[in-house]
Amino acid sequence: MTIFSIIGCGFVADLYMRSFAVHDEVSVALAYDQNPDRLAAFGKHWNVKTASDLKAFLADLPKQSIVLNLTNPSAHFEINSAILNAGHHVYCEKPLALNMPDAVALCELAKEQNLRVAAAPCSVLGEAAQTLIHASNSGTAGKPRLIYADLDDGFIPQAPFKDWISESGAPWPAKDEFRVGCTLEHAGYYLSWLIAMNGAVTRVVAASGNVVADLLPNDAGPDFSTATLFFENGVVARLTCSITAPHDHRIRVIGDDGVLVVKQAWNNAAAVRFHRRMRIRRRLLENPVGRKIKATRKTHPKVGRWGAAAMNFGLGPIEMASAIAEDRPCRIGSDFSLHLTEVALAIHNAGDKDGVRTMKTRCTPMQPMPWFDKATEGGN
Ligand SMILES: NC(=O)c1ccc[n+]([C@@H]2O[C@H](COP(=O)([O-])OP(=O)(O)OC[C@H]3O[C@@H](n4cnc5c(N)ncnc54)[C@H](O)[C@@H]3O)[C@@H](O)[C@H]2O)c1
Numbered sequence: 001m002t003i004f005s006i007i008g009c010g011f012v013a014d015l016y017m018r019s020f021a022v023h024d025e026v027s028v029a030l031a032y033d034q035n036p037d038r039l040a041a042f043g044k045h046w047n048v049k050t051a052s053d054l055k056a057f058l059a060d061l062p063k064q065s066i067v068l069n070l071t072n073p074s075a076h077f078e079i080n081s082a083i084l085n086a087g088h089h090v091y092c093e094k095p096l097a098l099n100m101p102d103a104v105a106l107c108e109l110a111k112e113q114n115l116r117v118a119a120a121p122c123s124v125l126g127e128a129a130q131t132l133i134h135a136s137n138s139g140t141a142g143k144p145r146l147i148y149a150d151l152d153d154g155f156i157p158q159a160p161f162k163d164w165i166s167e168s169g170a171p172w173p174a175k176d177e178f179r180v181g182c183t184l185e186h187a188g189y190y191l192s193w194l195i196a197m198n199g200a201v202t203r204v205v206a207a208s209g210n211v212v213a214d215l216l217p218n219d220a221g222p223d224f225s226t227a228t229l230f231f232e233n234g235v236v237a238r239l240t241c242s243i244t245a246p247h248d249h250r251i252r253v254i255g256d257d258g259v260l261v262v263k264q265a266w267n268n269a270a271a272v273r274f275h276r277r278m279r280i281r282r283r284l285l286e287n288p289v290g291r292k293i294k295a296t297r298k299t300h301p302k303v304g305r306w307g308a309a310a311m312n313f314g315l316g317p318i319e320m321a322s323a324i325a326e327d328r329p330c331r332i333g334s335d336f337s338l339h340l341t342e343v344a345l346a347i348h349n350a351g352d353k354d355g356v357r358t359m360k361t362r363c364t365p366m367q368p369m370p371w372f373d374k375a376t377e378g379g380n
Helices: 010-019 036-048 054-060 073-084 100-112 127-137 174-180 183-198 315-327 332-349 376-377
Strands: 004-009 026-032 068-071 089-092 116-117 142-152 200-210 224-231 236-242 249-253 258-262 272-280 284-285 291-293
Touching: 004 010, 004 054, 010 026, 010 174, 026 036, 026 054, 054 073, 068 073, 068 315, 073 089, 073 100, 073 174, 089 100, 089 291, 089 315, 100 315, 100 332, 116 315, 116 332, 127 183, 127 258, 127 272, 142 183, 174 183, 183 200, 183 224, 183 236, 183 249, 183 284, 183 332, 200 332, 224 332
Parallel strands: 004 026, 004 068, 068 089, 089 116, 142 236
Antiparallel strands: 142 249, 200 224, 224 236, 249 258, 258 272, 272 284, 272 291
Protein backbone atom coordinates (compact mmCIF):
# COMPACT_ATOMS: atom_id res chain seq x y z
CA MET A 1 0.00 0.00 0.00
CA THR A 2 1.29 3.50 -0.85
CA ILE A 3 0.25 6.05 1.75
CA PHE A 4 0.18 9.81 1.30
CA SER A 5 -0.93 12.69 3.51
CA ILE A 6 -2.23 16.06 2.37
CA ILE A 7 -1.81 19.67 3.50
CA GLY A 8 -4.18 22.06 1.71
CA CYS A 9 -7.65 20.65 1.06
CA GLY A 10 -8.92 23.08 -1.59
CA PHE A 11 -9.87 22.83 -5.25
CA VAL A 12 -6.95 20.72 -6.46
CA ALA A 13 -6.99 18.35 -3.46
CA ASP A 14 -10.27 16.96 -4.77
CA LEU A 15 -8.63 16.28 -8.15
CA TYR A 16 -5.91 14.30 -6.35
CA MET A 17 -8.52 12.30 -4.41
CA ARG A 18 -10.47 11.59 -7.62
CA SER A 19 -7.17 10.40 -9.17
CA PHE A 20 -6.24 8.19 -6.20
CA ALA A 21 -9.65 6.52 -6.56
CA VAL A 22 -8.37 4.76 -9.72
CA HIS A 23 -5.34 3.38 -7.82
CA ASP A 24 -6.32 0.57 -5.44
CA GLU A 25 -2.77 0.58 -4.08
CA VAL A 26 -3.01 4.18 -2.77
CA SER A 27 -4.60 5.55 0.38
CA VAL A 28 -4.57 8.91 2.16
CA ALA A 29 -3.78 8.71 5.87
CA LEU A 30 -4.28 12.25 7.11
CA ALA A 31 -5.27 15.72 5.91
CA TYR A 32 -4.87 19.24 7.25
CA ASP A 33 -6.04 22.68 6.12
CA GLN A 34 -5.77 25.96 8.02
CA ASN A 35 -9.41 26.64 7.13
CA PRO A 36 -11.42 24.43 9.54
CA ASP A 37 -14.63 24.50 7.46
CA ARG A 38 -12.76 23.45 4.32
CA LEU A 39 -10.95 20.72 6.23
CA ALA A 40 -14.20 19.36 7.66
CA ALA A 41 -15.94 19.35 4.26
CA PHE A 42 -12.97 17.61 2.63
CA GLY A 43 -12.57 15.03 5.41
CA LYS A 44 -16.28 14.22 5.35
CA HIS A 45 -16.56 13.99 1.56
CA TRP A 46 -13.57 11.68 1.15
CA ASN A 47 -13.75 9.94 4.51
CA VAL A 48 -10.20 10.99 5.37
CA LYS A 49 -8.89 11.47 8.93
CA THR A 50 -8.07 15.12 9.67
CA ALA A 51 -5.59 16.85 12.01
CA SER A 52 -6.53 19.92 14.04
CA ASP A 53 -3.29 21.84 13.44
CA LEU A 54 -0.04 21.66 11.48
CA LYS A 55 2.02 20.53 14.47
CA ALA A 56 -0.33 17.65 15.24
CA PHE A 57 -0.48 16.74 11.54
CA LEU A 58 3.32 16.52 11.16
CA ALA A 59 3.79 14.74 14.48
CA ASP A 60 1.07 12.15 13.79
CA LEU A 61 2.69 10.85 10.59
CA PRO A 62 5.01 7.84 10.53
CA LYS A 63 8.71 8.79 9.96
CA GLN A 64 9.62 9.73 6.38
CA SER A 65 6.03 9.89 5.13
CA ILE A 66 5.25 11.46 1.76
CA VAL A 67 3.33 14.70 2.29
CA LEU A 68 1.53 16.40 -0.58
CA ASN A 69 1.66 20.18 -0.28
CA LEU A 70 -1.50 21.36 -2.07
CA THR A 71 -1.64 24.80 -0.47
CA ASN A 72 -1.60 28.10 -2.38
CA PRO A 73 1.75 29.06 -3.97
CA SER A 74 2.45 31.82 -1.40
CA ALA A 75 2.51 29.12 1.32
CA HIS A 76 4.60 26.57 -0.58
CA PHE A 77 8.03 27.53 0.79
CA GLU A 78 6.92 27.76 4.41
CA ILE A 79 4.94 24.51 4.32
CA ASN A 80 7.60 22.62 2.32
CA SER A 81 10.22 23.70 4.90
CA ALA A 82 7.99 22.60 7.79
CA ILE A 83 7.41 19.18 6.18
CA LEU A 84 11.13 18.61 5.58
CA ASN A 85 12.09 19.86 9.05
CA ALA A 86 9.63 17.35 10.52
CA GLY A 87 11.47 14.55 8.66
CA HIS A 88 9.02 13.89 5.80
CA HIS A 89 9.34 13.85 2.00
CA VAL A 90 7.64 16.69 0.05
CA TYR A 91 5.56 16.42 -3.09
CA CYS A 92 4.64 20.02 -3.89
CA GLU A 93 2.07 21.46 -6.27
CA LYS A 94 3.60 23.96 -8.69
CA PRO A 95 5.47 26.19 -8.29
CA LEU A 96 7.99 24.61 -5.92
CA ALA A 97 8.66 28.13 -4.55
CA LEU A 98 8.12 31.71 -5.68
CA ASN A 99 11.82 32.51 -6.11
CA MET A 100 14.99 30.58 -6.88
CA PRO A 101 16.84 31.07 -3.56
CA ASP A 102 13.84 29.50 -1.76
CA ALA A 103 13.60 26.64 -4.29
CA VAL A 104 17.35 25.91 -3.99
CA ALA A 105 17.20 26.12 -0.18
CA LEU A 106 14.39 23.52 -0.11
CA CYS A 107 16.32 21.08 -2.28
CA GLU A 108 19.45 21.55 -0.14
CA LEU A 109 17.49 21.07 3.06
CA ALA A 110 16.02 17.84 1.67
CA LYS A 111 19.48 16.58 0.66
CA GLU A 112 20.93 17.33 4.10
CA GLN A 113 18.11 15.37 5.73
CA ASN A 114 18.28 12.50 3.25
CA LEU A 115 14.73 13.30 2.16
CA ARG A 116 13.18 13.80 -1.27
CA VAL A 117 11.51 16.75 -2.98
CA ALA A 118 9.38 16.39 -6.10
CA ALA A 119 7.01 18.85 -7.71
CA ALA A 120 4.00 19.01 -9.99
CA PRO A 121 2.93 19.15 -12.73
CA CYS A 122 2.99 15.43 -13.39
CA SER A 123 1.16 15.35 -16.72
CA VAL A 124 4.64 14.77 -18.20
CA LEU A 125 4.35 11.22 -16.79
CA GLY A 126 1.03 10.71 -18.58
CA GLU A 127 0.36 8.80 -21.77
CA ALA A 128 0.06 11.77 -24.17
CA ALA A 129 3.30 13.41 -23.00
CA GLN A 130 5.29 10.18 -22.93
CA THR A 131 4.02 9.21 -26.40
CA LEU A 132 4.96 12.61 -27.83
CA ILE A 133 8.39 12.53 -26.16
CA HIS A 134 9.04 9.01 -27.45
CA ALA A 135 7.92 9.92 -30.98
CA SER A 136 10.04 13.08 -31.05
CA ASN A 137 13.14 11.44 -29.60
CA SER A 138 12.91 8.37 -31.81
CA GLY A 139 12.80 10.50 -34.96
CA THR A 140 9.19 9.96 -36.07
CA ALA A 141 9.16 13.53 -37.45
CA GLY A 142 12.83 13.41 -38.49
CA LYS A 143 15.26 15.67 -36.65
CA PRO A 144 13.23 17.99 -34.35
CA ARG A 145 14.03 21.65 -35.01
CA LEU A 146 11.37 23.91 -33.54
CA ILE A 147 8.52 23.45 -31.06
CA TYR A 148 5.47 25.70 -30.66
CA ALA A 149 3.63 25.22 -27.37
CA ASP A 150 0.51 27.21 -26.50
CA LEU A 151 -1.21 27.50 -23.15
CA ASP A 152 -3.90 30.03 -23.97
CA ASP A 153 -6.88 29.51 -21.69
CA GLY A 154 -9.53 31.72 -23.34
CA PHE A 155 -10.76 35.11 -22.07
CA ILE A 156 -10.88 34.03 -18.41
CA PRO A 157 -11.96 37.42 -16.91
CA GLN A 158 -15.33 36.81 -18.61
CA ALA A 159 -15.57 33.10 -17.75
CA PRO A 160 -18.24 31.96 -15.23
CA PHE A 161 -15.50 31.00 -12.76
CA LYS A 162 -17.70 31.78 -9.74
CA ASP A 163 -19.57 28.60 -10.69
CA TRP A 164 -16.44 26.46 -10.76
CA ILE A 165 -16.75 24.42 -7.56
CA SER A 166 -14.79 21.28 -6.73
CA GLU A 167 -16.37 17.96 -5.72
CA SER A 168 -16.24 18.62 -1.98
CA GLY A 169 -17.33 22.25 -2.45
CA ALA A 170 -14.13 24.35 -2.77
CA PRO A 171 -14.52 27.37 -5.06
CA TRP A 172 -11.96 27.85 -7.84
CA PRO A 173 -9.51 30.31 -6.17
CA ALA A 174 -9.82 33.04 -8.80
CA LYS A 175 -8.10 35.79 -6.78
CA ASP A 176 -5.12 33.58 -6.01
CA GLU A 177 -4.86 32.32 -9.61
CA PHE A 178 -4.83 35.92 -10.91
CA ARG A 179 -2.32 37.03 -8.25
CA VAL A 180 0.08 34.20 -9.09
CA GLY A 181 -0.38 34.79 -12.83
CA CYS A 182 -0.91 32.40 -15.70
CA THR A 183 2.80 31.71 -16.30
CA LEU A 184 3.62 30.41 -12.84
CA GLU A 185 0.26 28.62 -12.80
CA HIS A 186 0.49 26.98 -16.22
CA ALA A 187 3.85 27.22 -18.05
CA GLY A 188 5.04 24.12 -16.18
CA TYR A 189 2.55 21.93 -18.00
CA TYR A 190 4.46 22.22 -21.26
CA LEU A 191 7.85 23.19 -19.80
CA SER A 192 7.95 19.77 -18.14
CA TRP A 193 7.26 18.06 -21.49
CA LEU A 194 9.85 20.23 -23.27
CA ILE A 195 12.55 19.63 -20.65
CA ALA A 196 11.82 15.90 -20.46
CA MET A 197 12.14 15.77 -24.26
CA ASN A 198 15.13 18.03 -24.86
CA GLY A 199 17.01 18.31 -21.57
CA ALA A 200 18.11 21.62 -20.11
CA VAL A 201 17.27 25.09 -21.39
CA THR A 202 20.40 27.19 -21.76
CA ARG A 203 18.85 30.57 -22.67
CA VAL A 204 15.43 32.15 -22.18
CA VAL A 205 14.35 35.20 -24.17
CA ALA A 206 10.99 36.20 -22.77
CA ALA A 207 8.51 38.97 -22.11
CA SER A 208 5.55 39.01 -19.75
CA GLY A 209 2.94 41.62 -19.03
CA ASN A 210 -0.68 42.47 -18.40
CA VAL A 211 -3.14 42.89 -21.22
CA VAL A 212 -6.31 42.72 -19.06
CA ALA A 213 -5.07 44.35 -15.83
CA ASP A 214 -8.19 46.56 -15.74
CA LEU A 215 -10.40 43.44 -15.63
CA LEU A 216 -8.47 41.72 -12.82
CA PRO A 217 -7.82 42.49 -9.11
CA ASN A 218 -5.16 45.16 -8.43
CA ASP A 219 -2.49 42.70 -7.37
CA ALA A 220 -2.78 40.47 -10.48
CA GLY A 221 0.43 38.91 -11.77
CA PRO A 222 1.31 38.80 -15.48
CA ASP A 223 -1.65 37.58 -17.53
CA PHE A 224 0.37 37.05 -20.72
CA SER A 225 3.85 35.79 -21.51
CA THR A 226 5.79 34.59 -24.47
CA ALA A 227 9.19 32.95 -24.39
CA THR A 228 11.76 31.57 -26.76
CA LEU A 229 13.68 28.73 -25.15
CA PHE A 230 17.05 27.57 -26.44
CA PHE A 231 17.76 23.98 -25.42
CA GLU A 232 21.13 22.38 -24.90
CA ASN A 233 20.36 19.85 -27.69
CA GLY A 234 19.87 22.65 -30.27
CA VAL A 235 16.06 22.57 -30.33
CA VAL A 236 14.31 25.94 -29.99
CA ALA A 237 10.82 26.25 -28.51
CA ARG A 238 8.28 29.06 -28.31
CA LEU A 239 5.99 28.91 -25.30
CA THR A 240 2.99 31.22 -24.87
CA CYS A 241 0.72 31.57 -21.84
CA SER A 242 -2.35 33.79 -21.59
CA ILE A 243 -5.80 34.11 -20.06
CA THR A 244 -7.04 36.17 -22.99
CA ALA A 245 -6.40 34.49 -26.35
CA PRO A 246 -8.96 31.86 -27.45
CA HIS A 247 -8.42 28.48 -25.84
CA ASP A 248 -5.47 26.79 -27.56
CA HIS A 249 -3.44 24.12 -25.80
CA ARG A 250 -1.56 22.74 -28.79
CA ILE A 251 2.01 21.58 -28.83
CA ARG A 252 3.66 21.06 -32.22
CA VAL A 253 7.07 19.49 -32.73
CA ILE A 254 8.38 20.48 -36.15
CA GLY A 255 10.95 18.16 -37.66
CA ASP A 256 12.63 17.48 -40.99
CA ASP A 257 9.93 14.99 -42.03
CA GLY A 258 6.78 16.59 -40.64
CA VAL A 259 4.99 17.73 -37.52
CA LEU A 260 3.94 15.93 -34.33
CA VAL A 261 0.82 17.44 -32.77
CA VAL A 262 -1.04 17.13 -29.45
CA LYS A 263 -4.06 19.40 -29.07
CA GLN A 264 -4.81 19.05 -25.34
CA ALA A 265 -2.32 19.69 -22.55
CA TRP A 266 -4.66 18.61 -19.75
CA ASN A 267 -5.86 15.27 -21.08
CA ASN A 268 -3.61 12.26 -20.44
CA ALA A 269 -5.43 10.42 -23.23
CA ALA A 270 -5.07 13.20 -25.85
CA ALA A 271 -4.18 11.93 -29.33
CA VAL A 272 -0.61 12.28 -30.56
CA ARG A 273 -0.57 12.59 -34.36
CA PHE A 274 2.17 12.76 -36.97
CA HIS A 275 1.50 14.85 -40.06
CA ARG A 276 4.04 13.91 -42.71
CA ARG A 277 5.39 16.74 -44.90
CA MET A 278 4.93 16.18 -48.62
CA ARG A 279 5.40 17.83 -51.95
CA ILE A 280 2.46 17.72 -54.32
CA ARG A 281 3.46 19.21 -57.65
CA ARG A 282 4.51 22.79 -56.79
CA ARG A 283 3.09 22.77 -53.27
CA LEU A 284 4.62 21.87 -49.93
CA LEU A 285 2.27 20.86 -47.15
CA GLU A 286 1.84 18.70 -44.08
CA ASN A 287 -0.62 15.85 -44.58
CA PRO A 288 -3.89 17.12 -43.06
CA VAL A 289 -4.67 13.56 -41.96
CA GLY A 290 -2.35 12.77 -39.08
CA ARG A 291 -1.25 9.23 -38.25
CA LYS A 292 -2.11 8.44 -34.65
CA ILE A 293 0.85 7.30 -32.57
CA LYS A 294 0.20 4.95 -29.68
CA ALA A 295 2.14 3.41 -26.83
CA THR A 296 2.85 -0.25 -27.52
CA ARG A 297 2.29 -1.37 -23.92
CA LYS A 298 -0.32 -0.74 -21.24
CA THR A 299 0.13 2.71 -19.72
CA HIS A 300 -1.52 4.13 -16.57
CA PRO A 301 -5.09 4.30 -15.22
CA LYS A 302 -7.05 7.23 -16.67
CA VAL A 303 -9.22 9.67 -14.76
CA GLY A 304 -12.44 11.07 -16.23
CA ARG A 305 -12.77 14.75 -17.05
CA TRP A 306 -13.52 17.11 -14.16
CA GLY A 307 -13.81 20.74 -15.29
CA ALA A 308 -10.92 21.62 -17.58
CA ALA A 309 -8.81 18.52 -16.95
CA ALA A 310 -8.80 14.80 -17.60
CA MET A 311 -5.54 14.25 -15.76
CA ASN A 312 -4.35 11.68 -13.30
CA PHE A 313 -2.86 13.87 -10.55
CA GLY A 314 -1.73 10.73 -8.73
CA LEU A 315 1.01 9.92 -11.25
CA GLY A 316 3.49 12.34 -9.64
CA PRO A 317 3.16 11.20 -6.02
CA ILE A 318 3.15 7.55 -7.18
CA GLU A 319 6.34 8.09 -9.21
CA MET A 320 7.92 9.65 -6.13
CA ALA A 321 6.86 6.77 -3.87
CA SER A 322 8.17 4.19 -6.39
CA ALA A 323 11.49 6.05 -6.70
CA ILE A 324 11.90 6.02 -2.91
CA ALA A 325 10.92 2.34 -2.64
CA GLU A 326 13.27 1.37 -5.49
CA ASP A 327 16.05 3.70 -4.30
CA ARG A 328 16.34 5.36 -7.71
CA PRO A 329 16.13 8.99 -8.89
CA CYS A 330 12.59 10.34 -9.21
CA ARG A 331 11.73 11.46 -12.75
CA ILE A 332 10.29 14.72 -11.39
CA GLY A 333 12.70 15.02 -8.48
CA SER A 334 14.71 18.01 -7.29
CA ASP A 335 17.03 18.55 -10.32
CA PHE A 336 14.12 18.43 -12.76
CA SER A 337 11.82 20.55 -10.56
CA LEU A 338 14.53 23.13 -9.84
CA HIS A 339 15.32 23.58 -13.53
CA LEU A 340 11.64 23.81 -14.42
CA THR A 341 11.11 26.38 -11.63
CA GLU A 342 14.09 28.43 -12.84
CA VAL A 343 12.76 28.58 -16.41
CA ALA A 344 9.17 29.33 -15.32
CA LEU A 345 10.38 32.15 -13.04
CA ALA A 346 12.59 33.57 -15.82
CA ILE A 347 9.52 33.84 -18.07
CA HIS A 348 7.16 35.09 -15.34
CA ASN A 349 9.63 37.76 -14.17
CA ALA A 350 10.76 38.83 -17.65
CA GLY A 351 8.40 41.82 -17.60
CA ASP A 352 8.18 44.04 -20.63
CA LYS A 353 11.59 45.70 -20.26
CA ASP A 354 14.06 42.87 -19.77
CA GLY A 355 16.28 42.55 -22.84
CA VAL A 356 14.05 44.86 -24.86
CA ARG A 357 15.57 46.96 -27.63
CA THR A 358 13.83 50.33 -27.56
CA MET A 359 12.99 51.60 -31.07
CA LYS A 360 14.33 54.98 -32.14
CA THR A 361 12.05 55.41 -35.14
CA ARG A 362 8.32 56.22 -34.95
CA CYS A 363 5.27 56.25 -37.24
CA THR A 364 1.57 56.91 -36.81
CA PRO A 365 -1.23 54.34 -37.36
CA MET A 366 -2.06 53.98 -41.05
CA GLN A 367 -4.68 56.22 -42.68
CA PRO A 368 -7.48 53.73 -43.52
CA MET A 369 -8.85 53.17 -47.03
CA PRO A 370 -12.14 55.06 -47.57
CA TRP A 371 -14.20 51.87 -47.91
CA PHE A 372 -16.29 51.81 -44.72
CA ASP A 373 -19.26 53.72 -43.25
CA LYS A 374 -18.89 55.07 -39.73
CA ALA A 375 -21.75 52.77 -38.65
CA THR A 376 -19.60 49.69 -39.05
CA GLU A 377 -16.90 51.02 -36.74
CA GLY A 378 -18.48 49.67 -33.54
CA GLY A 379 -18.07 46.13 -34.79
CA ASN A 380 -21.85 45.41 -34.87
N1 LIG B 1 -7.22 24.99 -9.19
C1 LIG B 1 -6.73 24.13 -10.07
O1 LIG B 1 -7.42 23.73 -11.02
C2 LIG B 1 -5.32 23.63 -9.94
C3 LIG B 1 -4.91 22.64 -10.82
C4 LIG B 1 -3.63 22.15 -10.70
C5 LIG B 1 -2.79 22.65 -9.72
N2 LIG B 1 -3.19 23.62 -8.88
C6 LIG B 1 -2.24 24.10 -7.86
O2 LIG B 1 -2.66 23.56 -6.61
C7 LIG B 1 -2.31 24.44 -5.55
C8 LIG B 1 -3.55 24.74 -4.73
O3 LIG B 1 -4.50 25.32 -5.59
P1 LIG B 1 -6.04 25.19 -5.31
O4 LIG B 1 -6.70 25.56 -6.57
O5 LIG B 1 -6.38 23.91 -4.67
O6 LIG B 1 -6.22 26.39 -4.24
P2 LIG B 1 -7.32 26.51 -3.09
O7 LIG B 1 -7.26 27.90 -2.59
O8 LIG B 1 -8.63 26.00 -3.57
O9 LIG B 1 -6.80 25.50 -1.96
C9 LIG B 1 -5.65 25.73 -1.20
C10 LIG B 1 -5.95 25.32 0.22
O10 LIG B 1 -4.76 25.42 0.97
C11 LIG B 1 -5.09 25.94 2.23
N3 LIG B 1 -3.91 26.61 2.80
C12 LIG B 1 -3.30 27.73 2.34
N4 LIG B 1 -2.24 28.02 3.11
C13 LIG B 1 -2.18 27.07 4.07
C14 LIG B 1 -1.31 26.85 5.17
N5 LIG B 1 -0.29 27.67 5.44
N6 LIG B 1 -1.56 25.78 5.96
C15 LIG B 1 -2.60 24.95 5.70
N7 LIG B 1 -3.45 25.12 4.69
C16 LIG B 1 -3.25 26.17 3.88
C17 LIG B 1 -6.23 26.91 1.98
O11 LIG B 1 -7.00 27.12 3.17
C18 LIG B 1 -7.00 26.20 0.89
O12 LIG B 1 -8.06 25.40 1.38
C19 LIG B 1 -1.65 25.65 -6.19
O13 LIG B 1 -0.26 25.49 -6.15
C20 LIG B 1 -2.16 25.59 -7.65
O14 LIG B 1 -1.22 26.16 -8.53
C21 LIG B 1 -4.46 24.12 -8.95
